[in-house]
Amino acid sequence: MPAALAPVLAATAVDTGVFVVAAAVILSGAVGVVTGRNPVHCALSLVLTLFGVAVLFVAQDAQFLAAVQVIVYAGAIVVLFLFVIMLIGVDREEDVRAEPLRGQRPAAIAVGVLGLAELLGLARFHHWVTGTPSGAGAASGPGSNVEKLARSVFTRYLLPFEITSALLVIAVVGAVVLARRPQPGRGGGDGAEANEANGAGEAAEAEAEPASR
Amino acid sequence: MTVSAGWYLTLSAVLFTIGAVGLLVRRNVLVMFMCVELMLNAANLAFVTFARQLDDIGGQSAVFFVLVVAAAEVVVGLGIIVAIFRRRAGATADDLNLLKG
Numbered sequence: 355m356p357a358a359l360a361p362v363l364a365a366t367a368v369d370t371g372v373f374v375v376a377a378a379v380i381l382s383g384a385v386g387v388v389t390g391r392n393p394v395h396c397a398l399s400l401v402l403t404l405f406g407v408a409v410l411f412v413a414q415d416a417q418f419l420a421a422v423q424v425i426v427y428a429g430a431i432v433v434l435f436l437f438v439i440m441l442i443g444v445d446r447e448e449d450v451r452a453e454p455l456r457g458q459r460p461a462a463i464a465v466g467v468l469g470l471a472e473l474l475g476l477a478r479f480h481h482w483v484t485g486t487p488s489g490a491g492a493a494s495g496p497g498s499n500v501e502k503l504a505r506s507v508f509t510r511y512l513l514p515f516e517i518t519s520a521l522l523v524i525a526v527v528g529a530v531v532l533a534r535r536p537q538p539g540r541g542g543g544d545g546a547e548a549n550e551a552n553g554a555g556e557a558a559e560a561e562a563e564p565a566s567r
Numbered sequence: 568m569t570v571s572a573g574w575y576l577t578l579s580a581v582l583f584t585i586g587a588v589g590l591l592v593r594r595n596v597l598v599m600f601m602c603v604e605l606m607l608n609a610a611n612l613a614f615v616t617f618a619r620q621l622d623d624i625g626g627q628s629a630v631f632f633v634l635v636v637a638a639a640e641v642v643v644g645l646g647i648i649v650a651i652f653r654r655r656a657g658a659t660a661d662d663l664n665l666l667k668g
Contacts, residue, residue, distance in 0.1 A: 366569075373570040377578050384582055384605050388589035393597050400601050403582075407608050410575065414619045419611075419630050426634055431604070431641050438645045439597060442652040455661075462591035466584045473580040477573070490625030493618050499627075506624045507631060518635045525639035532646035 372413050380406035397435045404428045415493065418500045575616040583609035594659040596648050600641070607637050 379402055386399030404427045411420035490506040493499075507515055586605030593599050611630045618626025651663065 369569045373574065377574075380578065380582060381585070384585040384589075387598065387601050387605060388585055388592065390598070393595060396598050396601055400604060403605060403608065407612055410578075410612060411615055413569070414575070414615050416615045416618070416627050416630070419615065419627055419634075422631070422634055423611075426638055427604075427608075431638065434641060434645055435597065435601065438649060441649060443656070459592055462588055465591070466588035469587060470580055470584040473583070474577065477576050477580065487621075488623050488625035490623060490628055493622050493624045493627065502624045503627050503631065506628045510625070511628050511632070514632060518632060521639050522635065525642045529642045529646040532643070532650050 369413065372409065376406045376409040376413070379403070380410075393439045394436065397432055397439065400435070401428050401432050404432070415499060417498075418503050572616050572620040576613060579609045579613040579616065582606075582612065594661055596651070596660055596663075599660060600644055600648070604637065604641075607633060 383399045383402030383404075383406060387396045387403065390396040390399055404423060408420040408423040408428075411417075411423060488510075490510045491502055493502065495502075583606050586602045586609060589602035589605065590599050593602065611633055614626040614630045614633070616626075618624060618630075655662065
């Protein structure tokens with residue numbers, strides 16, 4: 355029987371290794387986001403975390419979501435972040451040591467630890483799982499992940515899907531309105547502000563395009 | 568067997584906590600926004616984990632919608648941040664007290 359068991363053990367070792375490496379990447383990236391002084395470094399750490407999450411999506415048979423995660427998050431959203439950082443000044447480092455509100459930082463960390471303990475306790479001891487299927491379909495079985503996800507989105511969740519298209523249009527219009535100069539007719543703006551307005555509007559449109567698929 | 572769902576959920580909880588603490592601790596508006604993205608990703612990871620554990624594709628559909636909403640949120644949020652910074656350069660979250668009476 356050891357001969358038949360060997361591939362299973364090897365697969366388990368690979369799965370565990372992938373999980374451990376991805377978890378280390380995710381957590382180091384997250385800590386980098388929180389502790390980084392330069393916003394550009396924070397954005398790059400965020401990319402690290404997003405890639406790690408994409409790896410774990412693949413490990414859990416969510417291939418389509420992993421691809422969308424890399425394209426939309428790491429490709430579009432982080433680029434938008436970097437774009438805004440460059441717009442509003444890259445050399446502006448935050449003084450992490452300054453504490454304007456006395457005792458706020460230890461209190462925040464205490465609240466975080468408390469919340470983590472609560473989350474883990476609830477996940478460990480509380481049993482919400484009723485076993486009732488959601489009606490969206492099974493994740494396993496024959497057929498590809500994309501096929502099953504598409505069937506779920508375009509049948510069971512068709513109305514939410516249509517509403518997201520309205521949401522994206524509203525977001526694009528909102529971004530364009532926000533990026534406009536305050537008083538276009540009064541001649542207060544200069545060339546730099548006009549460039550900013552154009553850039554943000556284009557970024558919004560470039561953003562909405564991959565997400566709407 | 569693959570890695571059990573409990574480990575994924577633990578990782579998701581830790582990631583969410585790091586994002587929440589970062590949101591409370593940092594004062595740079597952009598970094599606070601990135602911490603919101605961390606929290607969204609933690610929720611997405613939990614959704615995919617439950618989709619696998621309960622054998623239900625609905626969890627992955629939820630992640631799909633979270634991605635779309637996150638994209639819209641980033642567009643509007645960054646538009647607001649650019650508008651704020653155009654008015655007052657170098658503002659942190661502490662300086663934004665325009666609504667104070």
